[in-house]
Amino acid sequence: MFVHCTIETHKEAGIRPSKTYQSFVAAADSHREVGFIEKYVRNHITREVRNISEKDNAKEFGKYLVRMKEKNQNFFFELNLEGDHCIKHAFWANARSRAAFDYFRDVVSFDTTYNTNRYNLVLGSFVGVNHHGKSTLLGCALMKNEDIQLFKWLFECWLRCMGGKAPKGILTNQCALIQRAIELCMPTTIRRN
Structure with missing residues (x-):
């Protein structure tokens, strides 16, 4: 911990990792007594920066979804974070995807x-086929x-997005x-594999 x-x-404080490592060596009187190498210091700094970055990325992703909704009220999303720092599950569909589903x-x-x-x-994707035989993202x-609860949430969310159709x-x-989640959410839908 120390x-x-x-x-x-x-x-x-802006002290370089090499200087930080040298301070441990000086306190222990030799490299052998430190118990780790300089790379450990660099790895610890990198790991901490990555953890902070991932927490910020989840928040930024949430902000991005909100901005998209502000730009177009037909943009749909639901986002659930774990402890406000990582994504548990998220679903989104833009206005074009929602309109395409109707057709x-x-x-x-x-x-x-x-x-x-x-x-x-x-990453999960809902895809349909348009009248030109081309894939269209829905x-x-x-x-x-x-897991079953997550897939159930996802299909219920998708149905809400698509107006219950x-x-x-x-x-x-x-x-x-996935098959079980479909059965729970859309019992009358034909399921094909």
Whole structure:
């Protein structure tokens, strides 16, 4: 704890990591007695900066969604943070996506095969097909994990966004949890895998 506090105090004072490490060496009388190398000091600083940055990023993402809603009242979003610093789950759809669903809602694909590397979040997307046979995005979600309660929340949120109208069919990546969430939220929807 002393080492962490010293590193953080030195960082705030603008002392370089190499000088901070040298202060530990001087206090211990040798490199061998310190018990860690200079890279540990640098890694600790980097880790702390990344944690602060990720907390700020979640707040900034929330602010961005609010700004989008202010620009266009048809923009829809729901965001849930854990402890005000990381995303638990989020869903958003712009006005164009919501309008497209009214025209192209026969069959919708929902896919969660993508993960974000930096924040370790699952990316989910709702996609339809327009009258030209081209994919059209109908909404996106970020999720901390994949469980039945989260998928249930997501599909209920998506239904609210789309005015309570369910598609005739949903194509999924064959996850049993997704299938169960669809059954709970849209019992009359045909489910296709």
